[in-house]
Amino acid sequence: MIKFYYNLAPNPTKVALALEEMGLQYELVPVDTRKGEQHKPAFLAINPNAKLPAIVDGDATVFDSNAILLYLAEKTGKFLPTKTDKARGELLSWLMFVASGIGPYSGQAVHFRNFAPEPKDYAVTRYTFEARRHWNILNERLGKHRYMLGNDYGIVDMAVWGWSRLVPNVLGPEAMASLPNIKRHLDEISARPAAQRALALKDKHAFKTEMDDEARLAMFPHLKKAS
Numbered sequence: 001m002i003k004f005y006y007n008l009a010p011n012p013t014k015v016a017l018a019l020e021e022m023g024l025q026y027e028l029v030p031v032d033t034r035k036g037e038q039h040k041p042a043f044l045a046i047n048p049n050a051k052l053p054a055i056v057d058g059d060a061t062v063f064d065s066n067a068i069l070l071y072l073a074e075k076t077g078k079f080l081p082t083k084t085d086k087a088r089g090e091l092l093s094w095l096m097f098v099a100s101g102i103g104p105y106s107g108q109a110v111h112f113r114n115f116a117p118e119p120k121d122y123a124v125t126r127y128t129f130e131a132r133r134h135w136n137i138l139n140e141r142l143g144k145h146r147y148m149l150g151n152d153y154g155i156v157d158m159a160v161w162g163w164s165r166l167v168p169n170v171l172g173p174e175a176m177a178s179l180p181n182i183k184r185h186l187d188e189i190s191a192r193p194a195a196q197r198a199l200a201l202k203d204k205h206a207f208k209t210e211m212d213d214e215a216r217l218a219m220f221p222h223l224k225k226a227s
Contacts, residue, residue: 002026003047003056007033008202011065011103012053013160016201018069018155020194022076026055029202034208036218065162066099069155079154087149091156094141094148100160102138104169106163107130115211115220131170135179142181153189161189 004019004026006012019026019181031037031052038050047054047063054063055071073080073180081087109127112120138160141148148156164186176183189195208215217224 003029003030004079005029005043005052005054005056006201007031007052008207009052010032010106010162010166011051013165013198013201014158015053015055015065015068015072016198017158017161017189017195018072018079020197021158022072022078024072024076028204030205032207033219034210034215036214039218039221041164064099065103066095066159069159070095073155079158081149081152081154090149091154094156095159097134097137098156098163101130101134102160102163105134106108106166109170110166113196114217126169132175135167135175135182136170139179139181143187147185157189161186161195 002019002024004012004015006016007030033052037043038047038052043054043129044050049063051063052078053059053065053068055068057071057075060071067224081091105127109124109131112123112127113136113188116123136146145151148160160182163170164182167179167182167186168174172202191201
């Protein structure tokens with residue numbers, strides 16, 4: 001059985017969706033990042049980058065959410081495009097677009113908007129601009145196709161869904177109104193039974209919610225080095 005190391009962040013949530021969509025059995029292993037559990041030796045042996053999610057599948061260990069999506073899709077043969085060079089190129093391009101653009105810029109936009117000390121205007125402007133630019137590209141893509149790779153739902157859609165639920169946190173409460181194709185895509189996936197089961201995982205474990213000194217040092221270890 002797959003061991004799934006998770007918390008409630010966007011990247012673990014999209015892996016939860018994939019596991020549920022693919023009907024794979026898994027053991028849930030919560031890792032509370034506000035308590036610093038990601039820095040413990042037992043977890044670092046699984047993911048030396050101290051980030052969530054990660055999976056252990058027999059003798060295979062996979063970390064990085066997009067790598068996990070691809071691994072699970074290839075393992076099951078599900079939610080992949082047709083086996084052509086064109087389709088493979090689109091799959092890798094858009095999956096890596098989410099991995100290298102949507103996730104990092106959205107995450108940093110949230111960080112600087114909500115957690116960074118002043119002065120931070122330049123950083124907030126920079127990351128909000130880049131996050132918005134990336135989301136606009138996805139919105140345009142989804143204006144031409146029902147799903148990211150055409151007519152068929154797949155792992156790239158799962159990768160997008162993990163983050164699109166949090167667009168208001170990234171770009172502001174009114175942002176989704178200007179991204180109608182993202183909103184349509186989000187609503188369609190969120191209505192799927194597998195998505196409902198993935199979101200229900202939040203009720204299985206009580207993660208720490210306070211952003212106190214322990215949480216700040218655990219989640220932003222550069223603060224410890226600066227002090």
